[in-house]
Amino acid sequence: EPEVTQTPSHQVTQMGQEVILRCVPISNHLYFYWYRQILGQKVEFLVSFYNNEISEKSEIFDDQFSVERPDGSNFTLKIRSTKLEDSAMYFCASSDVTSGVYEQYFGPGTRLTVT
Amino acid sequence: SQKIEQNSEALNIQEGKTATLTCNYTNYSPAYLQWYRQDPGRGPVFLLLIRENEKEKRKERLKVTFDTTLKQSLFHITASQPADSATYLCALDGGTGGFKTIFGAGTRLFVKA
Numbered sequence: 001e002p003e004v005t006q007t008p009s010h011q012v013t014q015m016g017q018e019v020i021l022r023c024v025p026i027s028n029h030l031y032f033y034w035y036r037q038i039l040g041q042k043v044e045f046l047v048s049f050y051n052n053e054i055s056e057k058s059e060i061f062d063d064q065f066s067v068e069r070p071d072g073s074n075f076t077l078k079i080r081s082t083k084l085e086d087s088a089m090y091f092c093a094s095s096d097v098t099s100g101v102y103e104q105y106f107g108p109g110t111r112l113t114v115t
Numbered sequence: 116s117q118k119i120e121q122n123s124e125a126l127n128i129q130e131g132k133t134a135t136l137t138c139n140y141t142n143y144s145p146a147y148l149q150w151y152r153q154d155p156g157r158g159p160v161f162l163l164l165i166r167e168n169e170k171e172k173r174k175e176r177l178k179v180t181f182d183t184t185l186k187q188s189l190f191h192i193t194a195s196q197p198a199d200s201a202t203y204l205c206a207l208d209g210g211t212g213g214f215k216t217i218f219g220a221g222t223r224l225f226v227k228a
């Protein structure tokens with residue numbers, strides 16, 4: 001069964017450093033998403049992406065964040081200058097909305113620890 | 116502002132019983148509502164989607180209802196099993212026409228053998 005993959009599974013970085021989280025969505029899906037989940041809290045929407053542009057973004061997704069689809073398979077989230085409060089689990093998801101299906105398939109997540 | 120509320124306390128039930136989880140929302144008119152399951156340290160897994168013009172949806176032992184007047188969805192697991200123990204998340208579309216999904220905080224379900 002096709003699945004969303006994410007790398008790395010765990011990233012430790014120092015405050016102020018840039019990080020790039022990588023995702024490979026399911027191959028025939030056209031909509032991509034990033035979410036974050038701070039430990040013990042709810043899953044929070046960051047951004048959705050379609051046709052090489054951002055479709056929606058939340059208040060969390062400020063100028064420190066950017067997303068890119070650098071090739072036909074990868075989808076990345078970049079945090080330019082990490083803060084302690086960026087420590088969280090980051091989930092990528094994809095969906096095949098063109099067939100009327102809105103369900104999202106989530107990856108296993110990248111645990112980001114900012115020290 | 117838009118708000119989603121799920122039972123904040125954990126739900127403990129005996130194996131074989133029906134678990135009923137509640138999702139209430141305010142300041143929303145979602146076109147559809149989804150339920151996901153999340154196990155510790157894992158990503159959410161899609162379970163069911165129900166649209167605003169549907170009253171009820173079923174899939175195997177799962178049933179979802181959607182009352183747009185009450186602004187409430189109920190999620191039922193019949194003949195519950197210990198393997199059903201997980202956190203169940205309610206999710207709504209952001210209602211802005213794009214693809215923004217808002218998740219509730221989830222309800223932790225424990226099924227005892």
